Amino acid sequence: MTHVFTKNWTRRGLLAAAATLALTLGLPDTARAEWPAGGLRVIVPYGPGGTSDNITRAVTPKIEEILGRNITIENIGGGGGVIGVTQLAKSKPDGLTFAMVPTATLVIAPQMRKLNYDPLTDIQPVAKIAESYGALAMRKDFPADNLSELIAYAKEHPGDITFGSAGIGSITHLYVEIFANAAGIEVNHVPFKGSSEAMNNVLGGHVDGQFDAVVLRQAQAGAVKPIAILNDERWEGLPDVPTLNDLDFKGFENVSSWFGFIAPEGTPDEAVQAFSDATRQALEDPEVKRHLKELGVIPKYLPSDQFAELIRSNYDQYKTILEPLGLTH
Amino acid sequence: MEYWSSVFAMILDWKVLVFLPIGVIVGAIIGAIPGLTITMSISVLLPFTLFLDPLPGLVLIFGISKGGLFGGSISAILLNVPGTPAAACTMLDGYPLSRKGRAGEALDTALWASFLGDLISVLALILLAGALAQLGLKFGPVELFALIVFSLTVIAAISTSGLLRGIVGGLLGLIAGTVGLDLVYGSERFTFGSANLYDGIAFMPLLVGLFALPDILLYYFGPRQARKGVGRTAGGASGRLSMANFRMILPTILKGGFIGVILGAIPGIGATASTFVSYAEARRSAPDREEFGKGALSGVAAAESANSGTGASTLIPLLALGIPGDIVGAMLLGAFYFHGLAPGPLLFQNNLDFIHALYITLLISSAIVLIVGRYGTQYIKRIVEVPRDVLFPIVLVLTVVGAFAISNSLFDVWVMLVAGMVGIGFRALRIPEAAFLIGFVLSPLLENNLQRVLIIGKGEMSAFFDSWIALVLYAATVAAVVGRIILPALQEHKLKRQAG
Numbered sequence: 136m137t138h139v140f141t142k143n144w145t146r147r148g149l150l151a152a153a154a155t156l157a158l159t160l161g162l163p164d165t166a167r168a169e170w171p172a173g174g175l176r177v178i179v180p181y182g183p184g185g186t187s188d189n190i191t192r193a194v195t196p197k198i199e200e201i202l203g204r205n206i207t208i209e210n211i212g213g214g215g216g217v218i219g220v221t222q223l224a225k226s227k228p229d230g231l232t233f234a235m236v237p238t239a240t241l242v243i244a245p246q247m248r249k250l251n252y253d254p255l256t257d258i259q260p261v262a263k264i265a266e267s268y269g270a271l272a273m274r275k276d277f278p279a280d281n282l283s284e285l286i287a288y289a290k291e292h293p294g295d296i297t298f299g300s301a302g303i304g305s306i307t308h309l310y311v312e313i314f315a316n317a318a319g320i321e322v323n324h325v326p327f328k329g330s331s332e333a334m335n336n337v338l339g340g341h342v343d344g345q346f347d348a349v350v351l352r353q354a355q356a357g358a359v360k361p362i363a364i365l366n367d368e369r370w371e372g373l374p375d376v377p378t379l380n381d382l383d384f385k386g387f388e389n390v391s392s393w394f395g396f397i398a399p400e401g402t403p404d405e406a407v408q409a410f411s412d413a414t415r416q417a418l419e420d421p422e423v424k425r426h427l428k429e430l431g432v433i434p435k436y437l438p439s440d441q442f443a444e445l446i447r448s449n450y451d452q453y454k455t456i457l458e459p460l461g462l463t464h
Numbered sequence: 465m466e467y468w469s470s471v472f473a474m475i476l477d478w479k480v481l482v483f484l485p486i487g488v489i490v491g492a493i494i495g496a497i498p499g500l501t502i503t504m505s506i507s508v509l510l511p512f513t514l515f516l517d518p519l520p521g522l523v524l525i526f527g528i529s530k531g532g533l534f535g536g537s538i539s540a541i542l543l544n545v546p547g548t549p550a551a552a553c554t555m556l557d558g559y560p561l562s563r564k565g566r567a568g569e570a571l572d573t574a575l576w577a578s579f580l581g582d583l584i585s586v587l588a589l590i591l592l593a594g595a596l597a598q599l600g601l602k603f604g605p606v607e608l609f610a611l612i613v614f615s616l617t618v619i620a621a622i623s624t625s626g627l628l629r630g631i632v633g634g635l636l637g638l639i640a641g642t643v644g645l646d647l648v649y650g651s652e653r654f655t656f657g658s659a660n661l662y663d664g665i666a667f668m669p670l671l672v673g674l675f676a677l678p679d680i681l682l683y684y685f686g687p688r689q690a691r692k693g694v695g696r697t698a699g700g701a702s703g704r705l706s707m708a709n710f711r712m713i714l715p716t717i718l719k720g721g722f723i724g725v726i727l728g729a730i731p732g733i734g735a736t737a738s739t740f741v742s743y744a745e746a747r748r749s750a751p752d753r754e755e756f757g758k759g760a761l762s763g764v765a766a767a768e769s770a771n772s773g774t775g776a777s778t779l780i781p782l783l784a785l786g787i788p789g790d791i792v793g794a795m796l797l798g799a800f801y802f803h804g805l806a807p808g809p810l811l812f813q814n815n816l817d818f819i820h821a822l823y824i825t826l827l828i829s830s831a832i833v834l835i836v837g838r839y840g841t842q843y844i845k846r847i848v849e850v851p852r853d854v855l856f857p858i859v860l861v862l863t864v865v866g867a868f869a870i871s872n873s874l875f876d877v878w879v880m881l882v883a884g885m886v887g888i889g890f891r892a893l894r895i896p897e898a899a900f901l902i903g904f905v906l907s908p909l910l911e912n913n914l915q916r917v918l919i920i921g922k923g924e925m926s927a928f929f930d931s932w933i934a935l936v937l938y939a940a941t942v943a944a945v946v947g948r949i950i951l952p953a954l955q956e957h958k959l960k961r962q963a964g
Contacts, residue, residue: 182791183507189798213871214659215645221659247650250659297920303650325605325919326647328912331787331794332732338785341604342920352786356808429801462650 169403170230174205175410177396178234180219182212186430190265190394191235193426197417202409215304216240217250220397224252228399230406233261237394238306242449246463247304259398260446262411263437264418265427267392269310269365270376272350274340275358282362282382289320297323297342299333304462306392307333310346310365312456317386348392348431366391366433389448394432411439467817474821475828479520484825487527488832492840494528495535496547498672499866502532503791510795518803518818522796523825529792530582530833533735533772537574541764542567542847543859545676545866549667550771552905553739555675556622556898557756557763565703567845570764572705575837577717577765581772582833584721585728586826589776589783596777597784600729605916606930608733610937611741612910617944618744619902622757625894627949633895637903638910640665647912648919660875664908667736669867669876673883674890674897676863680856681884682891705761713765716746720766724773729780731789735771737909740902742770748944757898776826783807783819 177195179188188210195206211219216239223234241254252258279285289296300308303326315322325342327333330349336342337350338358346365354361355372364370364378365387379387396414398407417423418434427434437445457463474480494500506525513521536551541558554574561570588596603611616634623630643654644664655661720742727738746766747756756763778789779796786808788794800807805815812819847855867880890897921927929935 183504185791185794188507211872213873214662217659217662248652249657294922303645303648323919323922325916327916328647328732331781331789334787335601335731335781336604338787339601339604341606349787352806352808356786356810358785426802430798431801 170406170409172204173231174207175202176207176209176232178219178223178232179208179210180212180216180223180234180236180240181210183210186267186432187216187235187237187394189430190427190432193430194264194414194417194423197420197423198410198413201413201416215244217244217248217252220258221251223397224257224399226399228259228401228403230398230403233396233398233410235264235394236397238392238449239304241397241446242453243304243306243309243457246450246454246457249464255447255450257400258446259400259402259407260439260442261396261398261407262414262439263393263395263435263442263445264414265394265432266366266435267394267432268348268351268370269346269392270348270350270354270370271310271314271344271346271362271365272337272354272359273344273362274337274342275360276340277343277360280360282377282379282384285362286318286320289318289322293321294323296320296344297325299325299327299336299342299345301330301333301347302326302328307345307347309453309456310390312460313386313390314346316456317384389445389452393435393445395437395442407439471817471820471824474519474817475824477517477520479516480523480825483520483524484527484829485832485836487524488531488829488836489840491528491531491533492535492538492833492836493531494547495532495551496538496844497866498539498545498547498668498862499869501870502529502548503795505532506792506795510799513799514802518800518805519821519825521799521803522822523829525792525796525799526826527829527832530772530775530829531836533582533775534575534578534768534833534837536771537578537764537768538571538841538844541570541574542845543676543855544679545672545859545863546668549671550735550739550774551767552667552671552736552901553743553767554764554771556743556767556901557758557760558767559675560757560759561761561764564759566759568703569705569709569761571841571845573709573713573761573764574768575834575841576705576710577713577720577768578772578837579830579834580717581721581724581769582775582830583827584718584769585725585773585776586823586830588722588725589780589826590823593780593784596725596729596780599726600731600781601785602933603730604931605913605920606928607933607937608730608909609913609917609928610931610934610941612737612906612913614937614941614944615737615741615744615906616902616910617941617948618740618747619899620945620948621744621747621753622898622902623896625896629893629895630899633890633897633899634903636895637900637905638907639903640670640900641904641907642911648915658875660873665904666867666871666873666876666879667905668870669880670883670904671901672863672867673880674887674901676859677880677884678887678891680860681888683852683856709761712751713762716750716762716765717769719745719749720769721773724770724775725777727770728774728777728789731781731787731793733909734790735774735778736905738774739767739770740905742766742773744944748948757896783811784809 177191179191181187191208199206211222220236220240226232245254279288298311300311311324330347333345334349337345350359351370353359361373361376364376369378415436418436424434494505506528513524532548536546536548537554540546540551540555541562544555544559546552546555558570619630619634620627643661645662646653723742724738727733743766746762747753750762752760752762778793781787781789782793788797864877867876917927
């Protein structure tokens, strides 16, 4: 599903634009040649209404204001996000085209299928914006109450525990496999179409557990049994639930469900830096922070080079998970 | 007293009273135009609603989605082009009715079925939210698998040109439904290396190509005989649904409404698949069952009551459990959180006044659908009186633009054209397109749940019988196969022997 959404100029945006224009006119010719003036395009590789789309719509108004440039959001859905990313990779690297992408499109999908872009050579990472919460929860009547009991149970009943996920090759699927590897246990992965469907099946007792953000509110309401938080910090809604770090469980150090801005390889540094800085500033805005929190994500900025490092390390780590499962192309 | 006055103060806000009808009207228009989707329009409006108080914002969204569920039927009935995926089933009998000059009756039927289905849905939400949420949770992979197997028996019923052709059509649909990435291994199937097919064949372009294009192409390029058949509509569109016919379709509407309510409360099924389950049931029990596929009012009633029946019940998992049932639900969840309201059991404790205000506005919106539909269709139905030479070029442009606009994808236009060729082939071989359509819609649900049952049950056959809901559905399937296929075949055989 695709749709173009043009933001109207706000008064502040106009002022900022005027200011930037004045500045730009004062700069030497070379700088102007590197990052052409004009509106920016941000590709969201999914239809409107998903998390990637919501995050984009939450931060771009502020980025528009800071950069003084108009931003058009373009939803290019399909192919589980790869069609939009392919479009970005094929776009002219002039600094006018960016995309907002989640983890799977860069570090999972390209390993599973032969795609028309290589995430390590065709993409210029711009800024990591946010992370989703992640938690492990089991159905209410599951015969284990904490991580050590869960692992002990799994060792006694190899292959019996079923974990639902949002789909094959989703980050929630990788969580299951990474966990099983790290704990040295054998589990049964059951893919669903999306987190909600998987959640429904945990609540109904059709599968035993799930690694996902959606379990948090359910755990809060007492409908499922929370085992651990996957993020570095505990979740304020459930302060008693430990993180995997607290439990000294290794294997999830760099693993998270993140969202970030990317551009085509070859995009002028000036554009990458400016967009990245604007993102960082936007994330400091209290209103943007609040909006992101309501969307269930944690604002977590990383600049271009560190974001690139994260992508590479995730890519390598997930390769070691996907290969033995026979899921790489 | 004070409590209710605060509830009514929320409802009597001018924004609520203005946005409700606006939402329904906008939804009906968007629903009627293929290529503009309800999800798309809601996501565009969502940021705007966040600046409103919670109730007016949500009311606008509900209005659009309700109006859209009805609006989709208008173009399905009049043009054989469904405005929304959920109206695909409406087309199967709606358009034949239109061709017979009974467009007015078909639209009335769709309207009353939408109104009553919606009303049942809202009442179910108000009275039974908790119980229905629990029932929805009971539907795991085994139960869904059994439900889909039952729904597939409808293929036998709509195969007007012989069972064998129906089964061929259904199987082709099931196969076409497997295109895309496999659920368990993520392997590519029939994608020919194109990412455009990862998510499967796009539904709307396929639908439009299969149903609407053949008429148009045959009209211009077909043999003279075919052209004659396509070009004429018998009579006008002035007819209205008679009281006698209303009484005839009422049981179907009520049943369809309840089917929609129950299936809507289960995340992952959706309005489109619900219409086919309802259609299967109506084909078994409706008085005009022999007319199905050729222009049965009950067919339209079954489809429209079921898709509107899902309207409010998709809110049940959202409100009662905090789980969004579909993409609109997911957007609503975001809107709720933004306003500091957390859907789930706590919402009923902490914000009961808001819930009550929401219920009342939902009831009002049902009535608005009826009023808007009643007056709106007065004029729009005259479209069938437009000469084909004027109408078909417009429809052709509409279908091409519509196929393109859904994903801004030229690929989808090709999908539509290929589907149009396939549709002409089907007509030549008298394979019912409807059987193909049902196979296609149900294929992913059937296959994915089959795979899940096998994974969870570690390949044991007993896993398929591990649920009383599934056993009941299997029994219904056996009854349908015996009653619809085996007994009639035996009877025919006997008659032939007597004659011979």
